[in-house]
Structures are given as C-alpha cells and as structure tokens.
Amino acid sequence: MRVLVTGASGRLGTALLPRLAEGGWTVRAMSRRERQEGAGAGRDPGAGGVEWVRADLATGAGVEAALRGADAVVHLAAAPYRGRYTARVEVAGTERLLAAAAAAGVGHVLYTSIVGCDRVPWGYFRTKAAAESVLAGGGVPWSVLRATQFHSFLDRVLTLGARGGLLVADRRIPAQPVDVAEVAARLAERVADGPSGAVEDFAGPEVLGMEEAARQWLEARGKRRPVLRVRVPGGLGRAFRAGHLTNEAAPTGRVTWRSYLAATGR
Structure with missing residues (x-):
C-alpha cells in the first residue's frame, strides 16, 4: 500500500515519514522544492x-504524477500567514489535490487542521476551515485530524516575545500544547484505520493558562523577564x-x- 504525504519536508512531515515506513507503508513524500543529494531524493521505498x-x-x-499509484494521502501541506498565497496552497491547492486524487482512485485523504478553526475568528483559522469544507465535498473518502498548537510553536512565540524585554499574556486564555511526534503517531494510526468521514x-495532556x-518557559530557559498581563480585545x-x-x-x-x-534544554 502506498501513501503520499504532502508538505513532507515540514516539522510534522519529518516526524510522520518514518512512522509510516515502520508501519509497512510504501511512502512517497511530496515537496515543492527539489530534494538535495543525500536528503532522500530518489531513495527506493x-x-x-x-x-x-x-x-x-x-x-x-x-x-x-505524485498521486499515481497512491492508495492514501496524508495532506500536511501548509503556507500560513502568507497573504493570498496561503489560500492558493491550502484551499485552491486542496481542490487540485482532491480532483487529482479522485481521478487516480485514491481511497482516503487525511487532512491535518487546527483545533478551534471553526470557532476562532482568525484569518488563518478560517482558511483551515475552508479547506476542511473542500475536503468534505471533494468526492474522495476523507478524514480530518485537528491538533492543538505544537510545543515548538508556543516555544517560538515566547522566544520572539522575550526579545522585547518582557512577555505579555492574557492569563485567562488557556492553551493545550501537544507534542509533534505524538500527532505524527496518531496520524499514522488514522491512515491505517481508513477514512472516517469525520x-x-x-490535543496535549494538560490545559495551562498562558501566564503559567x-x-x-522562563524558568526552563533560565531567563528573567517580567510577565505583563494584558487582555486580548474583541471577538x-x-x-x-x-x-x-x-x-x-x-x-x-x-x-x-x-x-x-x-x-529541549536552555
């Protein structure tokens, strides 16, 4: 059985590929950029x-061509916060992928999305919700796995925020960060289970207030920064x-x- 992984060179794709191979799948990894020598280009699956x-x-x-002979697709490709290009990849690109998958006789497309994308009035979240709608109406058996924010994403946000000399946090906003390897493991299980149409x-194992x-993070990274409490306005x-x-x-x-x-250390 062959599975195609779109966006395979990203953080989640890098974690997923070996799990799929270990599970007995023949893995085809799709990337927009040419793979460099030694990076896995042309390796015999x-x-x-x-x-x-x-x-x-x-x-x-x-x-x-990428879909030729594929039995399933794990659709990870994303282009967040890049203006019109984001929709070209994540909405129109999903439409193209599904049309080609239907023609190729693919039996399952599994899409990765974000927890809350249908309830949070944020541009990128709306893009993910729109892509989910495309998937549900695309004529190919499907599943969606929504994940909460990766630990590494929250880490990066706090790292960037600390450069200004302090951190700001709305202490009433809860977060539930999740490990990327565990999301990859769940995706591998969902591929094996087949399409759910659901x-x-x-999510991660705990809910934390953003201030906590x-x-x-400050304690673990050995940094001393004041935490300024703010209230994120509006909807x-x-x-x-x-x-x-x-x-x-x-x-x-x-x-x-x-x-x-x-x-991950200091």
Whole structure:
C-alpha cells in the first residue's frame, strides 16, 4: 500500500515519514522544492526508505504524477500567514489535490487542521476551515485530524516575545500544547484505520493558562523577564478565553509542556 504525504519536508512531515515506513507503508513524500543529494531524493521505498517527488499545490505542477499509484494521502501541506498565497496552497491547492486524487482512485485523504478553526475568528483559522469544507465535498473518502498548537510553536512565540524585554499574556486564555511526534503517531494510526468521514481532535495532556505557560518557559530557559498581563480585545480574545484552542476529547498526547521544555534544554 502506498501513501503520499504532502508538505513532507515540514516539522510534522519529518516526524510522520518514518512512522509510516515502520508501519509497512510504501511512502512517497511530496515537496515543492527539489530534494538535495543525500536528503532522500530518489531513495527506493522498497528498501525501507522514502521516495521523494516534487510537486506544487499552488500551481498544480507535478500533482497528478505524485498521486499515481497512491492508495492514501496524508495532506500536511501548509503556507500560513502568507497573504493570498496561503489560500492558493491550502484551499485552491486542496481542490487540485482532491480532483487529482479522485481521478487516480485514491481511497482516503487525511487532512491535518487546527483545533478551534471553526470557532476562532482568525484569518488563518478560517482558511483551515475552508479547506476542511473542500475536503468534505471533494468526492474522495476523507478524514480530518485537528491538533492543538505544537510545543515548538508556543516555544517560538515566547522566544520572539522575550526579545522585547518582557512577555505579555492574557492569563485567562488557556492553551493545550501537544507534542509533534505524538500527532505524527496518531496520524499514522488514522491512515491505517481508513477514512472516517469525520473530524477528530487531538490535543496535549494538560490545559495551562498562558501566564503559567510563560512562567514555566522562563524558568526552563533560565531567563528573567517580567510577565505583563494584558487582555486580548474583541471577538478574537473572547474566542481564545472561551477555550476554543483546547479540547477535552480523547485520545490525547502524554508529553507535558514542562517535559518538552526539559527535553529541549536552555
């Protein structure tokens, strides 16, 4: 059985590819950029490696060829916060992918999305919700796995914020960060299970207030910064404070924020 992974060179794709190969799948990894020598280009999947192909969802170039012979697709490709290009990749690109998948006889497209994308009035979240709608009406058996924010994303946000000499946090906004490797493991399970025609949420094991998450980060990274309490205004703030970035559904990951911080060092 062959599975195509779009956006395979990203953080989640890098974690997912070996899990799929270990699970017995023949893995074809799709990237917009040419793979460099030694980075896995052209490796024989029959030898336990990954076959890399070049294709561009924004233009459609190479997509039909990438799907040839694929039984399933894990659709990870994303282009967040890049203006009109984001929609070209994530909405129009998903339409192109599904049309080609239907023509190729693909039996399952599994899409990765974000917990709360249908309830948080934020541009990029709306893009993810729009892509989910495209998937549901695309004529190919489908599943969606929504994840909460990765530990590494929250880490990066706090790192950038600390450069200004302090951290700001709305202490009433809860977060539920999740380990990227655990999301990859769940995706591998969902591929094996086949299409569900439903949305599943997958979140981290604990819900933390943003102020507490920031203080744990400062302690783990050995930094001294004041934490300024702010209130995120408007509908966006209300959606965040309502807990729409979190979820009580099972299963969840096991790696806590503090464990991630300890493992990644200062």
